[in-house]
Amino acid sequence: MRIDAHWDTALFLREYESLEYLPEAHCDWRRMRQYVDAAFLAMFVHPLQYRGEAQYTELCTIARKLTADVADAAHGITLLTEAAQLNEDKPAKLALLGAEGGGFLGAETALPRLREAFGWGLRFLGLTWNYANTLAGGCNDGGGLTKLGREVVKLCNELGILVDGAHLCAQSLNDLLSVSEAPIAVSHTACATLCPSWKVRNLLDWQLKAVAEADGVVGVCFVPAFIGGTPSLKRVAEHIAYAAELIGVEHVGIGSDFDGTVLPPDIEGLQSLPALIQELTRCGFSESEIALLEGENFRRLLKRTLP
Numbered sequence: 001m002r003i004d005a006h007w008d009t010a011l012f013l014r015e016y017e018s019l020e021y022l023p024e025a026h027c028d029w030r031r032m033r034q035y036v037d038a039a040f041l042a043m044f045v046h047p048l049q050y051r052g053e054a055q056y057t058e059l060c061t062i063a064r065k066l067t068a069d070v071a072d073a074a075h076g077i078t079l080l081t082e083a084a085q086l087n088e089d090k091p092a093k094l095a096l097l098g099a100e101g102g103g104f105l106g107a108e109t110a111l112p113r114l115r116e117a118f119g120w121g122l123r124f125l126g127l128t129w130n131y132a133n134t135l136a137g138g139c140n141d142g143g144g145l146t147k148l149g150r151e152v153v154k155l156c157n158e159l160g161i162l163v164d165g166a167h168l169c170a171q172s173l174n175d176l177l178s179v180s181e182a183p184i185a186v187s188h189t190a191c192a193t194l195c196p197s198w199k200v201r202n203l204l205d206w207q208l209k210a211v212a213e214a215d216g217v218v219g220v221c222f223v224p225a226f227i228g229g230t231p232s233l234k235r236v237a238e239h240i241a242y243a244a245e246l247i248g249v250e251h252v253g254i255g256s257d258f259d260g261t262v263l264p265p266d267i268e269g270l271q272s273l274p275a276l277i278q279e280l281t282r283c284g285f286s287e288s289e290i291a292l293l294e295g296e297n298f299r300r301l302l303k304r305t306l307p
Contacts, residue, residue, distance in 0.1 A: 001086075002036040002273070003295035005219035005253055006166070006188035008100075008260030010041045013065040020075055026258035026269035029075045029093075035270050037295065038080060038094035040124060040187060041066060044260070047103045047131055055104040056113065063097070067121055070095050079121050083160075083306040086299050096302070098124030098164065102152065103133040110134065110148055111155055118159045123306060124185070125156055126164040127172065136172040139200045145175035157182045160307030165211070166201075166255075173207060177214050182305045185298070186211055188221035188255035190239045191246075195228030202226055205246060212247035215304075217297045219255020224264055231264035233272065237279040240293060249289045253297045 009019055009027045022028040032039060043066065045058045070079050078085070080094035102125055105113045114125075127149060128138040135152055137143020145153070149172075156163050157180060165173050165186040176184060191208065192199035203211070203218065211218055220239045224231035227239055243252045258270060266272070273294075280290050 001038065001295045001299050003038045003040075003253065003298040004036055004258070004270075004273075005040045005185060005217075005255035005298055006042055006221065006260070007039050007256070007258045008042055008044055009258060010043050010062060010066050011259065013062060013069065018069050018072070018075070020069075026256075026263065029077055031270040033076055033093055035273050036093075038096060038299075040096045040098060040255070042098055042100040042126070042187075042260075044100040044129065045104060047101060047129060047133065053106075056106065056109075059099060059104040063117070063120060063122070066097060080302075081121055081123060081306070083303045086303050086306075096123050097121050098126070098162075100126045100164075101129035101133070101167070102127045102135045103129075105135070105152065107134045107148065110152055114152060114155055114161075115159070118161060122161065124162040124164050124187075125152075126166055126187070127152070127168060127176070129167050136175070137169045138172070139167055139169050142169045142171065144171040145179060150175070150179050153179045154181075156180075160305060162302065162305045165216075170204075170207065174210070177210055180214075183215040183217070183301055184211065185217050185219065185301060187219045188223070188257045188260075189218060190220055190223070190226040191242045194239055194242055195226060197228065198226050208243055208247050212251040215251075217251055217253050217301045218243055218247070219253045219298070221255050221257040221261070222263055222267055223257050223261045227264075232266050233264070233276050233279045235264070236267075236276060237283050240280065241283045241285075244285075244289075244293070249285070249292050250297055252293055254294060
């Protein structure tokens, strides 16, 4: 099963009625049906552009459009809400809906809004996007999980919402790993040892190990600044190989950040995924190891965390 742990493609719904055909985007439903079995669809509301209640309003608008688009049977996409959906040998094409940043939850409203979002299908939650909010410190400013942030994590565990540690600062990630009773994802990141200039968003070796020790999964992204060197499919494969050697192949996956970044020159979009798989083969990964990397690890994680 092929799973990509981070797309920002849902943001095209601000301009278009559907994600079915988006030739200018990195992904769309048309390509999803051909190249992957499931994708994490992140709903992102920039915290510096939308403040206070405007964050909640904007996220709800995107969520309504996205759930309606997924519900259109013509696209052949199904909302992934329960672990049982992952047990089928040939499951439907699955869209996992989540929020990249928990600022929309607010303060006093956080827990009831989280329950509300779970009701309409939210199944993964990133606590922050780069900056501190009512839940946690971000990678750009530091801090740890707040009291409210800890309560939100516990409710995520109770409901069956996967918590995403991407964009957290080191202390927040430490706190998340200590508080969460379920394994976490770090959906789109890279290895700081291979690109130390972006260690603010990449994970240091001890952080990679900590996520793995908690049975979590790290998604390696395609962001040129994060992977460093000469950005390319080969460079992405090098980060995947480094992480797999360090923490075990069963804790690494793909979190491209499609439609949330400029891509390396030899990556056109989702249609380049088969070329990455070929690159991983050249790196020496076996067929069974590649199956883990291209999605089975995230499948296992979701089966453990979803209701």
